[in-house]
Amino acid sequence: PPLKMTRPPRPKYPTAAKGIEGWVRVEFYVTPEGRTERVRILSSEPAGVFDAAAVEAMESARFEEFDWTEPRLAVQRIVFKPE
Numbered sequence: 001p002p003l004k005m006t007r008p009p010r011p012k013y014p015t016a017a018k019g020i021e022g023w024v025r026v027e028f029y030v031t032p033e034g035r036t037e038r039v040r041i042l043s044s045e046p047a048g049v050f051d052a053a054a055v056e057a058m059e060s061a062r063f064e065e066f067d068w069t070e071p072r073l074a075v076q077r078i079v080f081k082p083e
Contacts, residue, residue, distance in 0.1 A: 004064040009057035019082045024054035029071035034063040
């Protein structure tokens with residue numbers, strides 16, 4: 001069954017990004033308890049600008065608990081826009 005997100009990532013726009021838009025594609029594992037772990041960058045545009053903020057945001061995201069015994073692999077794209 002698909003994973004259901006209960007707390008989406010809330011990325012903080014880095015001040016060093018200076019008004020540009022971008023995105024980061026991250027890969028991570030979701031534990032049976034619904035926590036994320038082993039977050040890593042797959043790709044980003046522009047490269048490196050939003051990576052740390054995306055990892056931090058994904059580490060705080062949560063999913064519904066599930067009955068599997070092993071963590072499940074997932075991928076998420078996080079978009080950054082200046083406010």
